Amino acid sequence: MLNNKLINLITNKTDAGKRIDQFISQNSELSRQRISTLITDGHILLNDEVVILKKIKLTGDNEQIKITLPEPIEEILEPENIPLNVIYEDDHILVIDKQSDLVVHPGAGNSTGTLVNAILHHCGSSLSGIGGQKRPGIVHRLDKNTSGLMIVAKNDLAHNNLSKQFMDHGKNGDLERIYDALVWGIPKMSSGKIETKITRNDRDKTKMMVAKNTKNGKLAITTYRVVEKVYNHKNEPLISQIRCKLYTGRTHQIRVHLEYIGHPVICDQKYGKGYNTKLMLLSSEYREQLKIDRYALHSSKLSFRHPISHELMKFESRLPDDLNLLKNVLSGI
Known part of the structure; x- marks a missing residue:
């Protein structure tokens, strides 16, 4: 059950032998990468003991798993007032029509003037955080000189679901x-x-x-x-x-x-x-x-x-x- 900053999970017999990170991934909207980070940072408890290794296997004997989600860290990247053609927006996603000559994500030689900088400015406080950081979730990318439609996630829940859709490439869904x-x-x-x-x-x-x-x-x-x-x-x-x-x-x-x-x-x-x-x-x-x-x-x-x-x-x-x-x-x- 998700209650803002805390997730409580309970195992049963069918979970015996599963790795704890696998179990959490199957029973929450957290990505494997996010789970790994939470374990490293000591934010996951198994029967009130801190989980140290993600490969720990469960017994399935009504084990109590508590996951604390820390407040998102402010992104180091600076918001920039770069014009965006927003096609659709709600509390969870943003669909834009990207102009050409715009790099999607900051990298070597591109720390400013990117789509991410523009979205940080556009969304402001409506970004609840991706992977523990206040930043937009880039689900797929367009090359700098490719224009057109892109979807961006505003929170972990949306990012994890959309990532799965894009990984599937429409084989079993509507992407x-x-x-x-x-x-x-x-x-x-x-x-x-x-x-x-x-x-x-x-x-x-x-x-x-x-x-x-x-x-x-x-x-x-x-x-x-x-x-x-x-x-x-x-x-x-x-x-x-x-x-x-x-x-x-x-x-x-x-x-x-x-x-x-x-x-x-x-x-x-x-x-x-x-x-x-x-x-x-x-x-x-x-x-x-x-x-x-x-x-x-x-x-x-x-x-x-x-x-x-x-x-x-x-x-x-x-x-x-x-x-x-x-x-x-x-x-x-």
Whole structure:
């Protein structure tokens, strides 16, 4: 039973042999990482004795487990008044339409000016804490130059539930993530499934690649559908708008997969091998208009179950102005 800062649990015979961290995870909304931290900090008691090791096994003999949740620690990160396009908000979650050129989480070289800094300012005291800190729960990330829909948790309860939904990738639930991409060329197949292993690039650790050896890497599955085709004045294939659905969540997955099938995302300098060559074939007038500082990828649809009410939530975001301009300019060639 959850009563603000205290959780009381009682074991029974069916719990005999279970590790205490496993039992707590199954009977509360606390994540394994959060439980591990609480044990390390001495906040979990088993029959009124402090639990030291998370691998302690239970007897199932009506053991009393008491978990004290300390007040969230103030996040060191500074709130910043960065404009946010908030699509939906309640006491538990926040859905935003992220602009491009915005890093999601602070890291090396990005301690300020991030989405997290912006959310800290926007939410203020409504953040009850994630993992013992007053910070937003980033359930999934978009690359700096990818725009579109994102969901953020405001508390541990929402964060744990949403994390499980995203880890499942919609296999057993209603999670759905769809992206729109403008790519060079037009795929021969109007729809298809890309299933590969993705691993880190041996030559460039900032890049991912389709694994040459199927024993390496992690499974990545993307389906796609061509929603618009653009030809030049000679009726030659030029670009297309492709709608991609993710069934896994690998780093740079869509960008890697679209490069793999020979249709890289326009303006993607990391994975768009043919970008510079194709751009140089255009007239100087068109090249000038195409100088955008991000690649043409947008998170356009997001569906999930609300972590508290379990209501099915569906959100859509239209292609942003800069990508529509890009498409229109290329359509006029």
